[in-house]
Amino acid sequence: MARRFTLDGARVLVLERAPDILDGASKGNSGILHTGFDAPPDTLEQACIAAGHQEYLKIRDRLGLPLRTTGAMVVAWTEAEAARLPALMEQAHRNGVTDVRPLDRAEILERAPHINPAFHGGFLVPRESVIDPWAAPTGYLLQAIANGAHVDRNAPVQGGAFDGETWRLDLPGRSVRTRSVINCAGLYGDHVDQLLLGAPGFEIRPRKGQFVVFDKAAARLLPTILLPVPSPTTKGVVVCPTAYGNILVGPTAEEQESRADASVDGATLAMLRETAARLVPALAGQPITATYAGIRPATEEKGYRITPYPDRRYISVGGIRSTGLTAALGIARHVAGLHRACGTDWAPLAAPGWPAAPRLSETDPRDWQDRDNGGIVCHCELVTRREIEAALGGPLPARSLGGLKRRTRATMGRCQGFYCSGALAEITAGHFAAPLADPAEDRHD
Known part of the structure; x- marks a missing residue:
């Protein structure tokens, strides 16, 4: 959603309740790019799957996203x-x-x-295919950031109000103002609806x-x-x-x-x-x-629960279940179309940037094959020191071990981090709110 609205010319702020991205529903997915062959016909879900599948194929090379057409x-x-x-x-x-x-x-x-x-x-x-369920959304958000979007983490929405022109969203210790709100809160979508609209449009x-x-x-x-x-x-x-x-x-x-x-x-x-x-x-x-x-984030109904509230410049995007990885790009286009009914003065970006997503797929070139990579830290998944240091920096740095895993695959192999955790604790020191090792444990009498 951030990518689509940014490319359309909007100024975008993503409010993420967790310390890192993909900490919620998006982290647990089968990684299949669906054609939508078995989706309920003539439904919003089927249309978004078809559109999302098509756009993924169109943009994946420019973002460096993998595709393994296994059928x-x-x-x-x-x-x-x-x-x-x-x-x-x-x-x-x-x-x-x-x-x-x-x-x-x-x-x-x-x-x-x-x-x-x-x-x-x-x-x-x-045409059913296998893709990377982490590199894709990370790549979308990196492109949004590269073209002007901002991401605030540890920023759960705690309340807010619409004054007829703008929204005030209350966060821990501060508030922000915005012309429009797109509620993409996943497993907490009905909670956000309750906070901001007074009643949820669906029940998670x-x-x-x-x-x-x-x-x-x-x-x-x-x-x-x-x-x-x-x-x-x-x-x-x-x-x-x-x-x-x-x-x-x-x-x-x-x-x-x-x-x-x-x-x-x-x-x-x-x-x-x-x-x-x-x-x-x-x-x-x-x-x-x-x-x-x-x-x-299933709901009491089977279909997607996407509802616009034009008089309040608010769109609720709920009930996006397991097909959401494939449908994401299509959902974003659909919601952007709904938002145009609210009236916008944006101009699409003429020459947007296309940053590369992390290379995690086994079928694509990996960093361990390149020179000057700092050596392999995670031998099970062949993750290099350069990959880890890159994930800890840049415009969307990992702020937790889970975030690092989803950007590099470190600790996700056969030994589940048994051999590389010590080196990772050293490299990540000072980067995570919850460090991998307690410095006090390294002191000896």
């Missing part, structure tokens, strides 16, 4: 699921994804030689999705995205490659009250491993690199 197979594991495949393909055609096609048994086994042969049919979605109902990440050695076992036949409530459990060279399985769909509890549990993780091994038997016994959970 996807929707595979039916029961006769009942197989009976639903023709309707799903018809839905894809209605959504403009006309290149889907049925796959015979030999083609499925050729595309995924290690798949369980006990399937009942499937079809191909050629957090939905947790747990994931298991297999070690890079498993990558050879599945070169494509393996999708289930979706149900009315969830896309189901996916097994797919990642941009970082792993195989991922998930997510679950667990309703919960907490907006912050992203914990995982042994029983659910075991179920995900068993599911992966049932679909791709060669994954049984493969080592696990990581587990994590994301919390989706």
Whole structure:
């Protein structure tokens, strides 16, 4: 959203409640660039997915964003699921994804030689792809900043009022004024609506999705995205490659009250491993690199909850669930169009800057391959000292270990930081509010 409004000529301030960006719903995603073949037809969500997919392909080279066109197979594991495949393909055609096609048994086994042969049919979605779920939003925000936007972190909105011309937004210890407000608060979107409008337009109902990440050695076992036949409530459990060279399985769909509890549990993780091994038997016994959970800002309704309030120059953007990574650019264009109804005097930037996003994808050139990189600090993920120092500086510096991970992949590999944490504590000293090491612990009697 910040990128779109900045490129359109607006003066933009992003208020982020957390110490770093992507600390909320955006940090836990499967990393798939969807075509929208299975989105509800003729809906805002489907339109935003299609527009977002198209714009990502258009801008990704200029921002240095990865794209791994693996394609996807929707595979039916029961006769009942197989009976639903023709309707799903018809839905894809209605959504403009006309290149889907049925796959015979030999083609499925050729595309995924290690798949369980006990399937009942499937079809191909050629343009489903794998992208980096952190580099993309980071790249969007870096472009906004490079063209004049500002970001305030640790800046939760605590209240405010509209006087008919401008908004006053109350932050801890200060206030800011703005002509317009775009509420993109994710898991706290209804809270912000309540604070500023007096009543929320929707109710967030957090939905947790747990994931298991297999070690890079498993990558050879599945070169494509393996999708289930979706149900009315969830896309189901996916097994797919990642941009970082792993195989991922998930997510679950667990309703919960907490907006912050992203914990995982042994029983659910075991179920995900068993599911992966049932679909791709060669994954049984493969080592696990990581587990994590994301919390989706679902609401009491299935669709996106985007509502303009023109008389108050306010737009609420809520209910952006797992498709939000793909749809983000399309959502931003849609909201910018809604805002034009409020009246603007902006002129789009004639020659915007295009800074490069962090290079995190395993299929793209990495910094460890270049000279004078300061040496490798995180050997599991081949992260260099230069990459870490760059992430700690610049226009959007990492201010937490989580932020550093999402900019560099440091500590995210096989040893989960066991070997590199000491070096990271030294390099990051003075950069984080919560340091990785207590200097007092280094003193000896």
